[in-house]
Amino acid sequence: MTKISRRTFIGGSAMMGALLTSPELVKALTSQPYPRVKVANIRNLRVGEPVSFNYPDEHSPAVLIKLGERAYGGVGPDGDIVAFSSLCTHMGCPVSYSKKRFVCACHYSMFDPAKNGQTYQGHASEWLPQIILRFEPSTGDIYAEGVEGLIWGRVRNVLKATKTTKK
Template sequence: MVVSRRRVVQVLGGVTMASLTGAGKAQFWFAPSLTYPAIKVGNVNNLKNNEPVYFNYPDARSQGILVKLGRPAIGGVGRERDIVAFSAACTHMGCGVQYKGGRFLCPCHYSMFDPAKAAAVYQGLASTGLPQIQLGIAQNGDIFARAVNGLIWGRARNI
């Protein structure tokens, strides 16, 4: 079967547009074949703006940080799309990040991550953002961690 150059360009254009518009987004962010546990990490009624809640996910060896930002965020849940969670392991060398002053800070080498922009790194030695923890909210306001988008530092597999 001979494929024309025009057909190759059409297919590549379609794939590019799908990735830019978010179609198939889940396949690009995490391996859909992994089965993550659903764990309750909080309740929307107990959250206060910019007060972090620490929890372990997807297992006892990995700390996560849940925070209500008070402004919309990429991947945010809740009425205002402002509740997000991320792995607390810095992507530079695995130090535990902290939430202070509206950002995630690594005390070891001073990397900073923007929680409203999917924890993208904007300063320091880290080269990638923090893995985002997918959240879901039940009707009673309970917040559940459901999966991890990205690889937690120091691991070959998240689970």
């Protein structure tokens, strides 16, 4: 076994700490290659009628909704189209959209889709993960391009490499 002096150990530890806290390394370790997936076309949306889809993979149920009022992170001409994971952040039960809110079927946590999926009632302590959307005005298409927050039951939102769609 090789002996390491205290000075060498402290110097090496300091260098490793500096390396691990560098913004470039943190970004490389935490950024995820989200797929770009077409979710809907604005011409087919109606206020208050949810559109179910899966994102970022087939095991991640999500809901897109046209709220009829401007929302944080909303897209479209009125900034009122948002999407969220439909798994409650408390225990992963399904949430459904009703009366301008998402409601957990198991323990009745409630989330406000106009305010980033903020929890305002129930056991859930974290907001619903919001799906990052991009609206293409020329076609009316709406694409999912990422997730803000961690989907329930995961340590990473993207489980495996997925194919992205072309524009």
